[in-house]
Amino acid sequence: MSQSTDTDAVREDGVIESVSGPVVTATDLDARMNDVVYVGEEGLMGEVIEIEGNLTTIQVYEETSNVAPGEPVENTGEPLSVDLGPGMLDSIYDGVQRPLTVLEDKMGAFLDRGVDAPGIDLEKTWAFEPEVEEGDVVEPGDIVGTVPETESIDHKVMVPPDYEGGEIVAVENGNHTVEQTVVELDNGEEISMRQEWPVREARPSADKKTPRTPLVTGQRVQDGLFPLAKGGTAAIPGPFGSGKTVTQQQLAKWADADIVVYIGCGERGNEMTEVIDDFPELEDPVTGKPLMSRTCLIANTSNMPVAARESCVYTGITIAEFYRDMGYDVALMADSTSRWAEAMREISSRLEEMPGEEGYPAYLAARLSEFYERAGYFENINDTEGSVTVVGAVSPPGGDFSEPVTQNTLRIVKTFWALDADLAERRHFPSINWNESYSLYTDQLDPWFEDNVAEDWPEQRQWAVDVLDEEDELQEIVQLVGKDALPEDQQLTLEVARYIREAFLQQNALHDVDTNCPPEKTYLILQAIRTYNDEAFEALDAGVPVDEVTNIDAAPRLNRIATTPDDEADEFVADLEADVKDQLRDLY
C-alpha cells in the first residue's frame, strides 16, 4: 500500500479519543472521507469511515490491542489506493495489498502489526520497451510501452487515466525501477511504470458491451449446461461442506482467462496455503508455463483483521481492472463475498449504525451491486477490449438461500451455480445442482459454441436438460412406488439420466485427465450418452426388455470417457459407440 511521500499532502494530525476493537475515533483530525491514516504510536493503518463534527471514525486494518486514547493519528491525505505496476502477478497480498512474502521476511511466521510494505517492489528494475516515440501524441489510457512482467504476460505501461496527455518529449528505453520516468510529455507530465488508483473507485472505460464469448472453464457442468460469459458475473452459493472452494479453485486453474485474480476473503489459513503452494506448481494448460505467472492472489484469512477483509475485494477488483485496461481478459474469484458482507456488518455494528435485514447494514445491496457492476466486457479508453469476469462465492448461513447476501447477489448476477450439500455427501462433484442452477448467458453464447464446437451444441444441451428434468419428476414417483413399477421407457430414461449424472456431470478434480475437460470433449461425452440413449430406445421399441437393454457390457464404459486422455477420447468414443450399437442390435 502506498505511503504518502509528499509532505504537502500530509494534513494536520489528530488525537485518539476512543478505541473499541477495529474502530477508533479521533479528534482534531483534518481528514476527508476514506482518507488513509496511521493510528497510534505504532502507526497502524486505518481508513476514515465517518466524520461527525470534530470527531473522526476510523476503521483500523490491524489488531488494536494496547492502543490508548491520547495517541496521535497521522493523516496521509490520500484515499485507500493500490499500487499498480509490473510485479503484481505472481504476488500474494493481504487485504490492503501488503505482499505477504515480504511481511514474512520482515517479521517471521506470525503477522505482527505496524509493518508496511509497498505493493510493488520499488527497487526492482524492469526492461521497458517503448511503443511510442518522441513527437507522438498520447491520451489518457494509451499504451506507451510494454514490460515482460512474467513468462506469460506482457505488462502494458499506460498513461494514467487522470493525466491530460499530450505530445511526447522524451522516451527512456531500457531498465528502470517502477518509479522512474519512462515517458515525458510536453505539459510536464511524467509517466512511470507505476500508477496509483483509489480502490473504491472504478477505473474509467469507454464503453461496456454485451458479452458474447464464453469463459471456458473446463468443467463440464459449467461449460455444458450453465455457461458464463467473459465479462459476466456468477455466484456460487453453497452451504459449508458443499465443495465451494474446490469449485472456485478449479475455475482459477482452468478457466481460459489471461489473468486470474483470486481473493481469499475471510478464508481458512490452511486452504489459502494450499492455493499458495499449489498454484506455483501448476501449469497453465495453454502455455505450459506456471499458472502463478498469470495470477495475483489476495489472501486475507478469517483471523486477519476484519477491516482488511472489508477492503480486500476492492483491492482485488482494482487490480483486475488495471489488467483489463491493458486489453486482457481477467477472471476474478472472490471467496467468499459473505465474509466480506459480514465484515461490513461487523464494522457497521461497531459504528452503532441502524441495522437492516439480519443486522447487515442498509447499504449492503448497494455495495454488492457496485462491486458486481465493475465486471463486464469493456471497450477501454485506449480502444483495446478487455473483460473482468467476477465469480463470487456466497456462504449462506445454514444453507438458507433466502438470507440477504445470497438474495441481493442473485438480483445482480446472471449465472448461478447452486452447490448442493446433498450431492457433496454422495461425493457427486462438482456438486452443482442441475435443477436449481441457471445461466442467463446461454442465448448470447450459443453462437460461439455453434461456431467453435458443434452446430447442435444448444440442441444437445437442451436434450440433456430435458432428460434430467424428466428424471427429477420420475424420482418423485420412484420414491413412492419403487423403480420397477415404472413403465419400461421411463426406467430407461432413468438409466440414461444416471449416465448423464455420472459420466457427464460428475468430474474428478483430482484426476490428472478429468480435472480439465475441453468443450470438444464435453460435447463428445454427451454425444456418446445420446447415442446410447437413441440405440437403447430403438432396442426397447423392438421389444427387448429394459433389463437386457441396460445390462449391455459397453454401457458402463461411458463412465470412463472422462478419464480417457483427451487425444484418445475420439477413438475411445468411436469404439464405444460401435460396441453399444453392436451389442444392442444383437438383442433383436
Add this chain to the structure above:
Amino acid sequence: MKEYQTITEISGPLVFAEVDEPIGYDEIVEIETPNGDTKRGQVLESSDGLVSIQVFEGTEGIDRKSSVRFLGETMKMPVTEDLLGRVLDGSGNPIDGGPEIVPDERRDIVGAAINPTAREYPEEFIQTGVSAIDGMNTLVRGQKLPIFSGSGLPHNELALQIARQATVPEEEEEAGEDDEGSEFAVVFGAMGITAEEANEFMEDFERTGALERSVVFTNLADDPAVERTVTPRLALTTAEYLAFDKGYHVLVILTDMTNYCEALREIGAAREEVPGRRGYPGYMYTDLAQLYERAGRIEGRDGSVTQIPILTMPGDDDTHPIPDLTGYITEGQIYIDRDLNSQGITPPINVLPSLSRLMDDGIGEGLTREDHGDVSDQMYAAYAEGEDLRDLVNIVGREALSERDNTYLDFADRFEEEFVDQGFDTNRDIEDTLDIGWDLLGMFPVEELNRIDEELIEKYYPESEDETAEEVAAD
C-alpha cells in the same frame, strides 16, 4: 501504577470507570473489592476519560468504592514446558496443588495470525484408530476438525478415544507401541463443563497416564461465564508455544464451544451491542476464527497444532449460528448422530454429513494406502444410496425392491454394524479399517464399484463374496 476509585456503573459482567490517563484497548485490569478480593478484567472499550471493563471472575462484591488498577499490558499466559502434566483453572492458575509455575516466557494470549505464506500445508495422516474417522474423514496434523454433537451424546468419550489413540503411523514404528515419545502433547481446554464431566476427563487422563503429556485448563459450569472467553486463548497460547517453540505435536481439545459462544453473547448483551443472529454478536465469526485459525503447521518448525473443538448443537440443529459459523472456519466436521447412538453404535458417527476437507491430501500411496481414497468414495456413495433406500423400504417393503437395491440396504446395515461400530476401546489401524471396507464392498459385483480404479479392484477385491478380510490383509 495508578489506582482509581472511580467506578461509575456496574452492569452484568461489565464495570465502567472514569480515568484521567490513556488506557490501552484490551489492557488487563485488577479490581479490588472492599473485602479484599482481587478480580481480573480486560478493557473492552477505552475512550478519553472512561473505560469499560469486562470482569472475568464475575462482578459480585464490586461496589463503587472498589479500587481499579490498570496493569498497562494485555493479557499474558506464562508458558513453559513444565506446564505438561499440570491442571489449571480457566484463568491459568494451577489448581492441582503442585509447585508454582516458573514461566520461560509470558505470551500475549490474543495471538497473531499466521502468515499464510509461512504455513505448511497439513498432509500428515493422524491415525485416530476410529474407522469412521480414519477411513472416511481422515484427520491430519495441523487440521481443525470439530465434533458436532448434541446434549446427551457421547462426544466426550470420542474425544478421549482420539486423545488416547492418536498416533502417526511411521513414528509408531520408531518409538514403540504406546509411547509415541515426548513428541505428542494434549492441551485440553474445558469451558463451562460440569464438574462430573471434568472428573470423567481427569480420571481417564490419569488412568491412561495421558496426564503427564497434557495441560488441562478447566472452567467449570459454575465458574464465571466471562472467564470462558479467555480459557481457549490461554490453551491455544500454550499449545502454540509447545508446538512452534518446543516441537511438540499438540492436539487441542476444546469443549464445549457452545458455552464459549454463550459467554460472548452475554458480554455483547451487557454492552448493549446490536445483536446478530439469535442474539449472538455480529463479530462472532471473526472471534471464532481467531481461535480456530490458531491450528496449523509452520514451515521450518517441527511441531503442529491440531484442534478438535467440541460443540453441542442446540436442538441438534446444525443451522444454528454456532455450528454454522464453526463449519465455515474449520476444515470439516464430525457428526455424532442421535439415531445411531440409540441403536447402540459406538462411536455413533454419522459419516454422511461428516467431512474432512484436508483428507484428500493426507491419504493415498505413501501416506496411508493407495486404495484409501477410492474405497472411501465408494463406501460413501454406497452408504448414501442404502440410506436413501431405507426411506423407500418403509413404504413399499423389502420384497418390492430389486436385488441390487436390497444389496445396498444390507450394505448400509453392515456398514454401521461392522465399520462404524467398534466401541470406544478398540484401536484399529488404517489397514484394518480399509480391509473391513473391502470386506463390505465385496457384497457388490465388481461392475458396481464405479469409483474405484480397475487396478485396485483387481488387487484388493475379496475373492469370494464373504469373509475374506484376512486374506486381503496379507498384502
